[in-house]
Amino acid sequence: MTTQASSQTPTPHGALERFADAVAAYAAVDSDADLRAERGCDYWGAGAVPGLLLVPHGRDDLAPIMRLAAEHHVPIVPRGGASNCSGGMMPTGGSVLIDLSALNEILDIDVENRRARVEPGVINSALQAAVAPHGLCFSPDPVSAHIATVAGNIIENAGGPHALKYGVTYNHILSVSVALPDGATATLSVEDDGPDLLGVLIGSEGTLGIITEATVALRPIAEVTHSLMGAFASARDAANTISDIIATGVVPAAIEWLDRAGIAGLQQFYDTGYPLDAESIVLIDVDGPPAEVLREQAVVERVLRERATEVRIADDEKGREALWYGRLNAPNSVVQSGKGFFIGDVTVPRDRIPDMQAAIQAAAERHSDGLLFIAVCGHAGDGDLHPTTFYDKDNPLAASALEAANCEIVQAALDFGGTLTGEHGVGTEKIPFMRKRFTAVEIAAQRSIKKAFDPEGILNPGVMLPDRVPEEPDTSRFGAAVHAALKGTLVPDPDLPLTVGGHTDIRVNLDNLSLVVGADATLESINRHLDERGVLCSAVPRTGGQDRAIGGLVATAEGTERAQIRHALLGADVTVIDGNAPARFGGETMKDVAGYDTKRLYIGGRGAFGALTALIFKIKVST
Numbered sequence: 001m002t003t004q005a006s007s008q009t010p011t012p013h014g015a016l017e018r019f020a021d022a023v024a025a026y027a028a029v030d031s032d033a034d035l036r037a038e039r040g041c042d043y044w045g046a047g048a049v050p051g052l053l054l055v056p057h058g059r060d061d062l063a064p065i066m067r068l069a070a071e072h073h074v075p076i077v078p079r080g081g082a083s084n085c086s087g088g089m090m091p092t093g094g095s096v097l098i099d100l101s102a103l104n105e106i107l108d109i110d111v112e113n114r115r116a117r118v119e120p121g122v123i124n125s126a127l128q129a130a131v132a133p134h135g136l137c138f139s140p141d142p143v144s145a146h147i148a149t150v151a152g153n154i155i156e157n158a159g160g161p162h163a164l165k166y167g168v169t170y171n172h173i174l175s176v177s178v179a180l181p182d183g184a185t186a187t188l189s190v191e192d193d194g195p196d197l198l199g200v201l202i203g204s205e206g207t208l209g210i211i212t213e214a215t216v217a218l219r220p221i222a223e224v225t226h227s228l229m230g231a232f233a234s235a236r237d238a239a240n241t242i243s244d245i246i247a248t249g250v251v252p253a254a255i256e257w258l259d260r261a262g263i264a265g266l267q268q269f270y271d272t273g274y275p276l277d278a279e280s281i282v283l284i285d286v287d288g289p290p291a292e293v294l295r296e297q298a299v300v301e302r303v304l305r306e307r308a309t310e311v312r313i314a315d316d317e318k319g320r321e322a323l324w325y326g327r328l329n330a331p332n333s334v335v336q337s338g339k340g341f342f343i344g345d346v347t348v349p350r351d352r353i354p355d356m357q358a359a360i361q362a363a364a365e366r367h368s369d370g371l372l373f374i375a376v377c378g379h380a381g382d383g384d385l386h387p388t389t390f391y392d393k394d395n396p397l398a399a400s401a402l403e404a405a406n407c408e409i410v411q412a413a414l415d416f417g418g419t420l421t422g423e424h425g426v427g428t429e430k431i432p433f434m435r436k437r438f439t440a441v442e443i444a445a446q447r448s449i450k451k452a453f454d455p456e457g458i459l460n461p462g463v464m465l466p467d468r469v470p471e472e473p474d475t476s477r478f479g480a481a482v483h484a485a486l487k488g489t490l491v492p493d494p495d496l497p498l499t500v501g502g503h504t505d506i507r508v509n510l511d512n513l514s515l516v517v518g519a520d521a522t523l524e525s526i527n528r529h530l531d532e533r534g535v536l537c538s539a540v541p542r543t544g545g546q547d548r549a550i551g552g553l554v555a556t557a558e559g560t561e562r563a564q565i566r567h568a569l570l571g572a573d574v575t576v577i578d579g580n581a582p583a584r585f586g587g588e589t590m591k592d593v594a595g596y597d598t599k600r601l602y603i604g605g606r607g608a609f610g611a612l613t614a615l616i617f618k619i620k621v622s623t
Contacts, residue, residue: 011094012073016051019072019096026061026068027054027098039099040091042082043147044335044343050077050091054098059119059212065098066210066459067183075458076181078206080121080149083142084156085343086427088205088463095461098210100151106130107213114218115174120151120211127216136218139166142423143328151211157203157593159423161254161327162285164381168423168591170202171567172217178209181454185212186486193558195485195609196566199600200449203593205425206460208453222287225253226297227320230308231278235259235354237307238280242380243351243511244303245284249623250296253285255381256327259357261364262375263326265390269337272326275310280357282380283327330377334388339372342402344387346413347422347589351511353383359412360387363405370401382590383512384422411436422591426464430594434466437594441581444472446596448479452486464595477578481608482601496607499551500575503614508533514570514588515619519551519612526550535619539568551612557604565603571616572599577609588616 020029030036030053041047056062069076075095082089091097104121111134118127124145127138140153141160148158154176159168166172175189176198186209188198201208232238242255258281263274274281284304286296297313304311314320334341348356357376364374371391378385387409391398410420410433420426420433434443447465450457484490503518506529515537517526524546530537540550541561554572557565571586585599586592601609 011051011075015072015074016094016096019068019074020052022068022072023054023065026064027056029054036097039079040089040097042084042087042089043144044085046087047082047089048091049093050095050097051093052096054096055102056098056100059103062179062210062212063183063185066179066181069096069458070182070456073456073458075461076210077460078210080152081123081144081147083144083148083152084427085345085424086421087429088156088425088427088460090428090462100210101149104149109134111136114220115215116218117213117215118150119213120149122150124148124150124153131218132221135221137221138216139172139219140169150214150216154202154211154214155204155206156425157423157597159379159382159384159591161256161379163379163591164255165251165253166219167567170199173198173202174215174217176201176211176215177213179212180209181456181459190563190566193604194490195605196600196603197485199566199597199603203425203597205427205464207450207463208459210459222253224290224293225285225287225320226293227314227323228284228286228297228300228304229274229312229323230282230284230304231275231310232280232282232307233278233309235280235357238282239351239353239380241303241307242282242353244306245300246381246513247510247621248299248303249621250286250299251620252296252300252381253287254283255379256283257281257353257376257378257380257385258283258327259361259376261361261373262377262388265373265375266326266330270329273322274326278309283324327377330375330388337390340391340393340398342389342406343424344389344406344409345384345421345424346387346410346418347382347384347591348413348416348418349509349512349514349588350381350383350590351509352416352418353380353385355416356385356413356418360385360409363408363412364389366408367401367405370395370397370399371405374405379591382422383418384591417588419587419589419592419594421594422589423593425593426595428463431464431466434464434595439583440469440471441473441475441576442583442585442595442598444475445478445576445583445598447472448475449482449596449598452479452482473579473581475576475578478576478609481577485601485608490608492606492608497611498555498607499549499613500580500611501613508535508619509588510535512588513619513621515617516588516614517550517617518614519554519573520549522546523548523550523553530619534622536622537568537617537619539565539617550615554603554615555606555612562604568617569599569603569615570618572602572612573614574599574602574612575610580610582613583610586616590618
C-alpha cells in the first residue's frame with residue numbers, strides 16, 4: 001500500500017551538518033548510508049532513508065537533543081521497535097532518525113505496588129519475562145510483542161487479543177516523562193488534576209513528545225487460562241454468539257475472529273488446524289481462579305453449542321498453543337508467504353461485525369482481477385478487524401485494486417459507525433481518510449494540539465494530520481488552552497459553560513455494551529435507566545449528588561471519579577471553544593486510535609476547551 005505523507009517544511013541548507021556537530025555530545029551520530037537505509041525501514045519494509053541516524057547516549061540526553069533540533073530547525077523522527085503497521089516512521093533525507101532501541105533498561109519493578117518503571121526501548125516481551133517470576137504481567141500484548149517497545153505501545157495505544165477484558169495500553173500507563181519538541185521536559189500522570197494530557201499523549205504516534213521513561217501498571221498473571229473455539233456456518237451466527245456470551249456477564253479474556261477466506265488463505269502457507277468448511281471461527285480465552293474459570297468455561301461452552309457447528313476446548317498449555325497457533329502465527333506467515341500483502345485495521349461496533357465482514361469480502365470480489373484474497377482476522381470482542389489483502393507482486397492491476405479495495409473497506413467501517421483505525425494508527429498510510437472521519441473543525445482542533453506541543457512542527461512531521469485546507473476554522477483559543485494546560489498555567493474561566501444543549505436522552509446498546517447519554521442527564525436518571533436494563537457503568541457514581549449532570553461531573557472530575565471516567569469514556573460530543581462549533585471525538589467503538597484522543601481534554605477541563613453535549617461510555621452486564 002502506498003503511504004501518503006502531508007507536506008513538510010524543508011530543512012534549511014547546512015542544518016543537518018551543523019546539528020550533527022552540536023549534538024555529538026549527546027548521541028552517536030551515524031551517516032553510513034546502508035545503516036540509515038536499514039534503520040529507516042520498519043518491520044514490514046515501509047520507510048525511507050534519513051539524513052542522519054542518532055543513537056542517544058542515555059535517556060537524559062533526549063531533551064538536549066530536542067533543544068538542539070529546535071534551534072537548528074531539524075525534523076526528528078523517533079524509532080523504537082519499528083513494528084507499526086501504518087507507515088508511522090517515514091524519515092526523509094532532510095530529517096534525523098533517532099533510534100531509541102538501545103534505551104532498554106528496566107529501571108525498577110515494584111512488586112508490592114504492581115508497577116514497573118522502564119526506559120522507552122524496553123521490548124514488551126522482555127518486560128513480560130522480567131515480571132513473570134513475580135507472578136505479574138503487563139496487560140497490553142500485541143502480536144508484535146516480541147519486537148514492539150513499551151514506548152511504541154504507548155504512542156500507538158496498542159491493544160492486542162486480551163484488551164477486551166484488561167483494556168488497551170491507555171488503561172495501564174501510570175505516568176510518562178517526555179522530552180518535548182522545544183527541549184523542555186514534562187511528566188504526565190494519571191494523578192494530575194485538570195485535562196487528561198497523559199491521555200492525549202498516548203496514541204499520538206510520536207508527534208507530540210519523545211518518551212524518556214514510563215511507569216506502567218502490572219497485574220497478577222491469571223492462575224488458570226482455558227481456551228475454546230467455535231466454528232460457525234455464518235458470520236451472523238458467530239457475531240450473535242459473541243453478543244450472547246457477553247450478555248451472560250462473562251467477560252472473556254479474549255475473543256478472536258477468523259473468516260473462511262482467512263482460514264483457506266493462510267492454509268496455503270501453513271497448517272492452521274482450523275476447519276476449512278467454517279464461514280467464521282471464534283477463539284475465546286477465559287482466565288482467573290480455577291473455580292471461576294470452570295464456571296465461565298461452562299457458560300461459554302453452553303452458548304457456543306447453541307449455534308456452533310463445532311466446538312473445541314483446550315484446558316492445558318499444549319492444547320491452547322495448538323488452538324491459538326493459526327491465529328498468532330498469521331503475521332509471520334504473511335511476511336514469509338512471498339506474496340504482496342497489506343494489513344488493514346478498522347473497528348466497528350460489535351453488532352456490525354457481520355456487516356463489515358460482508359463489505360470486506362464484497363470488496364475482494366469486486367477487485368479480484370488484481371487481488372488474490374482478503375483474509376479477515378481480528379479482535380471480535382472489540383469489533384477490531386484486520387483485513388489482510390494478498391496479491392501477486394507482478395500483477396499490474398494489483399496496486400490500483402489494493403488502493404480501491406482499502407478505500408471501500410475504510411468507508412464501509414465509517415458508514416457502520418466505526419473508525420478508520422482501532423490500534424494500528426493513522427501514520428502516513430491513512431492520512432487521506434482523516435477528512436472522511438473528521439470534520440474541518442475536528443481536524444483544526446487536533447492541529448492546534450500538535451502546535452501547542454510542537455510549535456515548529458519538527459517532531460515526526462508528515463504523520464497523522466492532513467495538510468491544512470481553507471475550510472478549517474481558527475481554533476487558536478482551543479490551542480492556547482492546550483498550551484496553558486501543558487505549561488501548568490491553565491485557569492479556566494468559572495463562567496464558562498460546562499454543558500450545552502440541554503440534552504437528557506439516555507440510550508443503552510446491549511449488543512455493543514455502550515451507553516450514550518445527554519450531557520445534562522442526571523446521575524439519578526442514568527442509574528435508574530441502567531438498573532432497568534441490568535447493566536452497570538463505572539463512570540456513573542451511585543453516591544453523592546445524584547442530581548448532578550453527567551456532563552458537569554466529567555468536566556470537573558477529580559480523584560476516584562476522574563479515574564473511573566478515564567477508563568470508561570469512549571466518546572464525547574462537544575463544542576470547540578472557538579465559535580462553539582460542534583464536534584465529536586471518539587464514538588461507540590471499543591478501540592479507536594484515529595487522530596489525537598481529543599476527548600481526553602474535556603475530562604476535568606472545566607469548559608476551557610468547550611462544552612459537553614453528549615457522552616459515550618462502556619458498560620457491562622450486572623451479575
